[in-house]
Amino acid sequence: NVHAEGAVRNRPTEVTGGMELKRVVANGTELTEARQGAIGGGYLSFGTVAQVRLPQGLQSGDSAVLEIDFGFNIPQEGIGGRMGWNDDNFFYLAYWYPQMAVFDDVVGWQTDQFLGQAEFYMGYGSYDVTLDLPEGWVAWGTGTLPNPSAVLAAPIVERMRRAERSDTVVHLITPADFGPGKATAPTSTGRLSWRFVADSVRDVAYSVSRESLWDAARTPVGDRNGDGTADYAMVNSIWRESAPRWQHAWRYAQHAIDFLSRWTGFPYPYPHMTSVEGGGIMGGGMEYPMMTLIGDYNQASDTGLYGVHAHELAHMWVPMIVGNDERRYAWMDEGTTSFNTSAAMNEFYPGQRWELGNYSGYIQITRTDLEGEIMRLSDYQYNGAAYGTASYSKPATLLWTLRGLLGEEVFLKAYRTFIQRWAYKHPKPWDLFNTFNDVSGQNLDWFWRTWYYETWTLDQSIANVKLERGGTRIVVTDLGLAPMPVRLTLTLTDGNTMQAEIPVDRWLEGARTADIVVKTPSAVTKVEIDADQWFPDANRDNNVWERR
Known part of the structure; x- marks a missing residue:
C-alpha cells in the first residue's frame, strides 16, 4: 500500500492505487471491512498494515487459515x-x-x-x-x-x-x-x-x-x-x-x-x-x-x-537465512553484507583493500553534523546519507575493526557461530553482541555501547616520543570519545619493527593521556598508531611520529 494515494512515505514513488483487498476469509468465515476504532470482528487497513480480527481467539499452538483475494x-x-x-x-x-x-x-x-x-x-x-x-x-x-x-x-x-x-x-x-x-x-x-x-x-x-x-x-x-x-x-x-x-x-x-x-x-x-x-x-x-x-x-x-x-x-545469508528485522535495524543485514562484499572483492580482485571504501565513507560523515547512531531506528535517520552510513559503511567498518581487535581466528569463530545459531530465526542486535561476547570470552560491552549507541569518534594522537635509558617512552593522547586499544608499530634505525600496545582499559578508567615505555635495542625512527588500519581513526594525520 506504499503506492496508494495518501500513503505516508519517506521517499518518492509512483502512485498506482496500492493493494486492494477484495475478499478476506478466516477459518471459513468471510469477514467484512471494519471501521477504524470499531470493536468486533472483521478486517481493517491502516497505511501498509492490515489487521484481521478472527471470529474466535487463537490460542498458543493453534492455527488459522486465511484466504485473501487481492489486486495490485x-x-x-x-x-x-x-x-x-x-x-x-x-x-x-x-x-x-x-x-x-x-x-x-x-x-x-x-x-x-x-x-x-x-x-x-x-x-x-x-x-x-x-x-x-x-x-x-x-x-x-x-x-x-x-x-x-x-x-x-x-x-x-x-x-x-x-x-x-x-x-x-x-x-x-x-x-x-x-x-x-x-x-x-x-x-x-x-x-x-x-x-x-x-x-x-x-x-x-x-x-x-x-x-x-x-x-x-x-x-x-x-x-x-x-x-x-x-x-x-x-x-x-x-x-x-x-x-x-x-x-x-x-x-x-x-x-x-x-x-x-x-x-x-x-x-x-x-x-x-x-x-x-x-x-x-x-x-x-x-x-x-x-x-x-x-x-x-x-x-x-x-x-x-x-x-x-x-x-x-x-544478502542470501542475512537477512534471508538469518532473519533480522530490517525495518528497525537495517544495519544488521546491510552492514554485515557490506562487510562480506569487501571480503569477496578482496579475493576476486586481490591486491587492494576494498574494505577501506566503507572506512572512508564512514569517516566522511563524522566531519558533519548528520551522523545518527547505528541503533537509531532505520526509518528515523536524519537523511539519506545518515541512513547509508548507519546502515552500511559504519557497521561494515566495525566488523573489520572487530576482526582486527579479536584476531582472525576468534573473529571468524564468533561470526560464523552467530550465523549458525540464528539461521532461520529472528535475532535482535543484542543477540549479535552476546554471541561475540560469548565466543570471544571477552566482555565487549564497551565496544557495543561506544560504537553502536553513540556517534563518538576515535582520534588517537602521538603526543611525544622520548628516548630514555633502556627504552623509548611514547605518550598517546585520546582526542576522541570512542575508546580503543592503542596499537603501536615502532621502526628502528636498522629497519626492523616492533609492536607495543596500550590496553583499552586505560581509557575506560577515564584517562585522556597514556604512556608506555618500550624496551628498544636501538633508536626509534618512526612510531605509528594502527599501522594496519584496522581501527576507524577519524584523523590519521596525528597517528605518526617520525624523527627529523
Whole structure:
C-alpha cells in the first residue's frame, strides 16, 4: 500500500492505487471491512498494515487459515526500484502480496509501517505459486520448477541439465530462442502455467521476460549435509542485449556464492541463485530469496557489477537465512553484507583493500553534523546519507575493526557461530553482541555501547616520543570519545619493527593521556598508531611520529 494515494512515505514513488483487498476469509468465515476504532470482528487497513480480527481467539499452538483475494497494479518502477516493468518485454514482481507480520518474543506483533526506505521483516514459510503466462514468456523465481518440461522447450531443458553439471557457462537462451514456440513448451491454448515451490523462505519474487538471455553454470557451496562430498547450486544470469556488461555476470555470481559459503561457514542452502538485469527499473540492486534484481551497469565498471552481485548475493545469508528485522535495524543485514562484499572483492580482485571504501565513507560523515547512531531506528535517520552510513559503511567498518581487535581466528569463530545459531530465526542486535561476547570470552560491552549507541569518534594522537635509558617512552593522547586499544608499530634505525600496545582499559578508567615505555635495542625512527588500519581513526594525520 506504499503506492496508494495518501500513503505516508519517506521517499518518492509512483502512485498506482496500492493493494486492494477484495475478499478476506478466516477459518471459513468471510469477514467484512471494519471501521477504524470499531470493536468486533472483521478486517481493517491502516497505511501498509492490515489487521484481521478472527471470529474466535487463537490460542498458543493453534492455527488459522486465511484466504485473501487481492489486486495490485505493478508500478513501472516500484519504490526504491524494488519491482517494476521495462519496455514491453520484462517484468519483475516483488512485494506484491499480503505478507504476514512477524510475532516475535521481544515486541510481539511487529507492525511498523513500511515507509519506503527501511526494508522488511518477514517470517519463514512454504510457498506454492503458479504464474499464468503467454507462450514465449519465460519465468524465473524463488523456489524450483517441479516439472520444467511442462513449460520449457526440450532443447532448453537439455541445456539446463548440462548447466547443472558445468563449471563453465552454458547459454540456455540466446536471441535465436526469442518468440512463441521457441524457448517455451508447445501449448494449444497459447498460455502456460509456471509453478514454483519453495520451503523455508521468508519471501518470493519472480521475473518474466520474452527477450532476456539466460546464462547458467554450477558453483560449489561446500558440504551441506556432512557426507564428505561437495554440493553445488546453479547460478542463473538473466540479462538483455542492452546490458552487454552482463556477459560475465554468471561468473560474478559463481564466485560470490562459492566464496560466501566458505567465508560464512554456512553452505548456500538453496538450489539456485538467479541474478536478473533490470535496467530501467533498478539502478543498484535488491535482494530476494534466491533472486536479485540489479541495474544494467552500462555506465559503471566491471568491478562495480561484481561488487553489486557480491552484495546482493551476500544478502542470501542475512537477512534471508538469518532473519533480522530490517525495518528497525537495517544495519544488521546491510552492514554485515557490506562487510562480506569487501571480503569477496578482496579475493576476486586481490591486491587492494576494498574494505577501506566503507572506512572512508564512514569517516566522511563524522566531519558533519548528520551522523545518527547505528541503533537509531532505520526509518528515523536524519537523511539519506545518515541512513547509508548507519546502515552500511559504519557497521561494515566495525566488523573489520572487530576482526582486527579479536584476531582472525576468534573473529571468524564468533561470526560464523552467530550465523549458525540464528539461521532461520529472528535475532535482535543484542543477540549479535552476546554471541561475540560469548565466543570471544571477552566482555565487549564497551565496544557495543561506544560504537553502536553513540556517534563518538576515535582520534588517537602521538603526543611525544622520548628516548630514555633502556627504552623509548611514547605518550598517546585520546582526542576522541570512542575508546580503543592503542596499537603501536615502532621502526628502528636498522629497519626492523616492533609492536607495543596500550590496553583499552586505560581509557575506560577515564584517562585522556597514556604512556608506555618500550624496551628498544636501538633508536626509534618512526612510531605509528594502527599501522594496519584496522581501527576507524577519524584523523590519521596525528597517528605518526617520525624523527627529523
